[in-house]
Amino acid sequence: MTDTLTKPTEESGREDGSATGAFVAPGQPGSLVSLKPRYENFIGGTWVAPVKGEYMKDISPVTGKAFCEVARSTKEDVELALDAAHRARQAWAETSLTDRAAVLNKIADVIEANLQMLAVAESWENGKPVRETLAADIPLAVDHFRYFAGATRSLEGRSTEIDKDTVAYHFHEPLGVVGQIIPFNFPLLMAAWKIAPALAAGNCTVVKPASPTPWSILKLAELLEDVVPAGVLNVITGPGAEIGKALATSPRIAKIGFTGETTTGRLIMQYAAENLIPSTVELGGKSPNIFFADVMNADDEFLDKAIEGLVLYAFNKGEVCTCPSRALVAESIYDKFMERCLERIKKITQGNPLDPSTMIGPQVSTQQLEKITSYVDIGLQEGAECLIGGKRVQLDGEFADGYYFAPTVLKGHNKMRVFQEEIFGPVLAVTTFKDEAEALEIANDTLYGLGAGVWTRDGNLAYRMGRAIQAGRVWTNCYHLYPAGAAFGGYKISGVGRENHQMMLEHYSQTKNLLVSYSTKPLGFF
């Protein structure tokens, strides 16, 4: 990134000094993102070196090269973080809602003021295109903190008059100290989804980011040193088998929140059971995206939206638990509709995710890349037809070792493994249906039930399908919108609990019932 013709400017953070060019990579001269060679854990509002002094490399998938080191924490560090959280617990629980909400709003303000910086950091570490982090990940994280600042103040306890002299009061009380494990696909936004309700409900938290993406949340923590009271938010990095387990099994947490894959979800629930504490797990999906024939009744803006709706499988390079990775297209429009969609897919530009014109960046890690490759292989073995893509993409220069995979479409049938398993890459499995009944049958023929999409100009049909699909969210004539205030969570094996909604405060609260008698009369039993 040093051979650009124009000198980068501090203000724009762009390689060509313009307002539209590619952003300069973190740590390079002119970048919006400062970079230290090494990051410690964020514990008790300060930076604490890991007890055993070990660090691990953080690799950017953009270049395949390490760009910094983060703490390789051990269970001793988990204890330090829990110590800090427990020290802060009582004061934070007793902080007024006014002041708690003010802290959340301030977090939102700080993120917003550093939107471009965080967007570039997130893009560099995860590989997601900066056009997405600028327009979705970071603004949604901002809004999430504001939403929960408001939600917690508007959440009222209830009182019930049991009889004339007896009243049941219900108060929300914080759980205490919680553990939260964040996935790699939306490192900052998923952290916001977890941290905001936990803090809003008066809890302190110990957060473990995903192993491939530990750094962007540490960049956020740098901004929050003086914003969040010490110990209320703690971030420790390291391997899941070591510190994820130490955190989830700790008798010192009151709840564990997890987003990730199904077997680990089971393991987390098993660990929670050991301590008899609640868990919220948001797990995998294999979301159907259903296109009824009437989407092609006119060649208009809506059809354009529906085509984009299919191509959204490539959003965040398919590393989304709600990726619309099974397209079900009405047989009568299949040829024409897919022709239009494939034209659109051909126009997807792939490359440096820090370039705002890039639509798809690299997969997050080599492990994801090898998994995607093995799925395409099994799909072809099962007789699927590859309509486009299907292989790793080799870019030039500094991106030559990045983890790029071509947007891929496989045509087949719903019993194939590529239709049944989450690939977590830009791979769409497409099939056809004859009528509404068959569309519904295929849509529900899956282990998962996280998301779904329905596209039709017929409101009654959309409603029937939306209610009959067994999934926690059915996007209707839209997809991949994640506004705060719309509950998100899974049916079937896609998870337990909901996020992204005021009801999340219930997941992070105890209910205290005061049962009060205002009568002076004895019961008369003794």
Added chain:
Amino acid sequence: MNGFRAPERVVASSAAAEAIEELVAERGPVMFFQSGGCCDGSLPLCFEQGEFVIGSHDVLLGTVAGCPFYIDHRQYEVWKHTQIILGVGDGEPEGFSLAAGRDQHFVITSRVFSDGELEALGLSS
């Protein structure tokens, strides 16, 4: 009956078998559970024996280097026409699995069973 012997549902590459033997020598017996979707999903998760509680409906697919390899029964239904081949890849595990040696992780590839093999497994349609 056709001429096929029922094939193994899960097999280990020599690198995987070696990694398992080293793990066992170092930490004692281990077990595998094939994970489902999302994030680091669809990977074989390796635990110390007994770490992951096996449920009443989990399916024992077979053993690899003497260690049991399980899968969720619902997932088994959609995977049963394929053989799982356990291997080893570069890089530390991204999730809760034990590593397959320093800077290595367990991976799987899959192979679709032939018609004859499916018949021998009692799975022909």
